[in-house]
Amino acid sequence: MLVDAGIAIGGAGLTAVAAWGQAGLVGSKIAGPMWLLALLPLLVGVALVLRRRAPLLMWIAIWAGISLQYLITRDPPQELAFMVVLYAGAYSLGAHASVRRAAAGLGISVVMVLISEGALVALTRHSGSVGLGLDILAILACWLAGVFVRARRQSLALAGRNAELQRQAAQAAAAERARIARELHDIVAHHLSVIVLQAAGARASGKAEASLAKIEDNGRQALAETRRLLGVLRETGEETGLAPQPGIGELDALAGAVRAAGLPVTLVIDGDPAALPAAVGLSVYRIVQEALTNVLRHAGPACATVRIGCAEEAVTVEVTDDGSGEPGDWFPLSGHGLAGMRERAAIFGGQLSAGPAPGGGFAVRARLPLGDRS
Amino acid sequence: MISVLIADDQDLVREGLRMLLEAEPDLTVAGEAADGGQALAQARRLDPDVILMDVRMPHLNGLEAVTRLIQAGSRARILMLTTFNLDEYVYHALKAGASGFLLKDATREQSKRSTWILPSRSRCR
Numbered sequence: 412m413l414v415d416a417g418i419a420i421g422g423a424g425l426t427a428v429a430a431w432g433q434a435g436l437v438g439s440k441i442a443g444p445m446w447l448l449a450l451l452p453l454l455v456g457v458a459l460v461l462r463r464r465a466p467l468l469m470w471i472a473i474w475a476g477i478s479l480q481y482l483i484t485r486d487p488p489q490e491l492a493f494m495v496v497l498y499a500g501a502y503s504l505g506a507h508a509s510v511r512r513a514a515a516g517l518g519i520s521v522v523m524v525l526i527s528e529g530a531l532v533a534l535t536r537h538s539g540s541v542g543l544g545l546d547i548l549a550i551l552a553c554w555l556a557g558v559f560v561r562a563r564r565q566s567l568a569l570a571g572r573n574a575e576l577q578r579q580a581a582q583a584a585a586a587e588r589a590r591i592a593r594e595l596h597d598i599v600a601h602h603l604s605v606i607v608l609q610a611a612g613a614r615a616s617g618k619a620e621a622s623l624a625k626i627e628d629n630g631r632q633a634l635a636e637t638r639r640l641l642g643v644l645r646e647t648g649e650e651t652g653l654a655p656q657p658g659i660g661e662l663d664a665l666a667g668a669v670r671a672a673g674l675p676v677t678l679v680i681d682g683d684p685a686a687l688p689a690a691v692g693l694s695v696y697r698i699v700q701e702a703l704t705n706v707l708r709h710a711g712p713a714c715a716t717v718r719i720g721c722a723e724e725a726v727t728v729e730v731t732d733d734g735s736g737e738p739g740d741w742f743p744l745s746g747h748g749l750a751g752m753r754e755r756a757a758i759f760g761g762q763l764s765a766g767p768a769p770g771g772g773f774a775v776r777a778r779l780p781l782g783d784r785s
Numbered sequence: 786m787i788s789v790l791i792a793d794d795q796d797l798v799r800e801g802l803r804m805l806l807e808a809e810p811d812l813t814v815a816g817e818a819a820d821g822g823q824a825l826a827q828a829r830r831l832d833p834d835v836i837l838m839d840v841r842m843p844h845l846n847g848l849e850a851v852t853r854l855i856q857a858g859s860r861a862r863i864l865m866l867t868t869f870n871l872d873e874y875v876y877h878a879l880k881a882g883a884s885g886f887l888l889k890d891a892t893r894e895q896s897k898r899s900t901w902i903l904p905s906r907s908r909c910r
Binding site: 600601603604605607608609610611612613614615616618622625629 | 795797798800801802803804805807808868889890892893896
């Protein structure tokens with residue numbers, strides 16, 4: 412990265428000027444033997460090039476340089492070059508390392524201060540003061556600023572991802588609607604063509620009796636199929652567009668509606684659903700809705716259990732029943748229901764399985780991972 | 786006498802069309818086909834004047850069947866059967882060499898006239 416290289420060159424230049432240049436040019440002059448003065452710009456300055464790729468390693472390198480210089484010269488690190496590099500380093504550590512690593516970095520620097528202090532006291536009886544030379548508060552403030560910037564950046568990224576997931580969920584719903592529209596079109600085209608042609612043919616040929624029976628039959632079939640399709644539409648919540656999209660919080664009301672339709676439902680929610688992204692909550696709601704709709708349609712007299720598990724890394728959905736639903740009875744509309752549920756789970760990189768349960772009845776299980784939310 | 790071949794995968798649609806067409810003294814239904822492949826075979830065997838061809842059929846669809854019929858040099862005029870005239874397949878079928886289309890809800894008069902008029906007209910390309 413060009414910026415990081417620039418920062419590293421700046422840090423190294425500053426350290427080099429402090430080590431080799433005239434005293435007073437950038438604060439007090441760094442003392443020490445030649446080899447140390449040659450090494451310091453590398454350890455303290457060039458390390459900054461790692462500020463994004465390996466912030467903890469960068470931090471340790473800077474501190475190694477400062478500790479070494481202190482051990483050899485016994486001068487507390489008060490040079491401006493050191494300070495500037497430490498501030499930049501502390502910010503980078505907070506902004507680019509995970510919170511745990513950033514905290515570990517702070518701990519490591521304290522330990523290094525103590526060790527160099529202890530070593531110096533043990534070797535020379537000289538009571539050290541490396542800690543006094545550092546503006547600890549300023550370093551801490553830079554570190555905190557970094558941590559804050561990182562948290563802000565992450566929450567923005569999370570919001571962006573959330574919006575993207577919601578967009579995908581809306582797209583899946585639109586695709587579902589288009590599919591239903593096509594099916595409706597096919598039903599209408601199929602049966603009405605027969606009805607019209609049979610009626611016209613009967614009139615032309617005078618053979619009305621047989622045609623009337625076929626017309627009646629096709630009319631009934633068309634009505635039944637249309638009713639079923641519209642039933643699915645209504646059940647999968649064709650909202651007015653004004654109501655907010657439902658989530659886990661609306662599962663209670665959904666269970667109530669299904670109970671009112673004659674299916675006893677037990678709803679269990681483990682963990683805290685409040686932290687779930689809205690898009691995940693919506694998909695969980697839709698999966699439960701579709702699964703319960705299918706229990707209602709195919710299981711016969713049954714009881715259903717809905718279990719939602721909210722954990723740090725994933726949400727699990729389980730809808731089971733003790734009915735007599737045959738898998739073959741499921742999803743007569745060209746696998747629409749199951750495919751829709753699979754799509755919903757797939758949006759989040761999750762899986763969904765559906766099949767007869769070992770103890771009888773049917774079970775739908777889904778797991779939606781929540782991804783990297785650290 | 787104009788001979789007609791009806792190709793549609795719905796039995797009841799074929800049956801209705803047959804009743805409708807056979808009520809006309811100058812039209813005769815030479816045969817029926819339930820998919821594109823059957824339509825090709827029947828067209829070769831019966832050499833009809835007019836073929837009523839559904840677009841969506843199993844195995845070989847109506848569009849493909851039209852293309853092959855024209856390639857095979859069939860003299861039959863082809864009318865595409867369609868439910869909604871905005872079906873974009875109809876446009877493709879016309880480009881492929883079909884002579885026109887017949888809505889499935891056409892009245893007796895309309896279907897008679899289009900079927901009857903066709904053999905005297907040149908193919909539109």
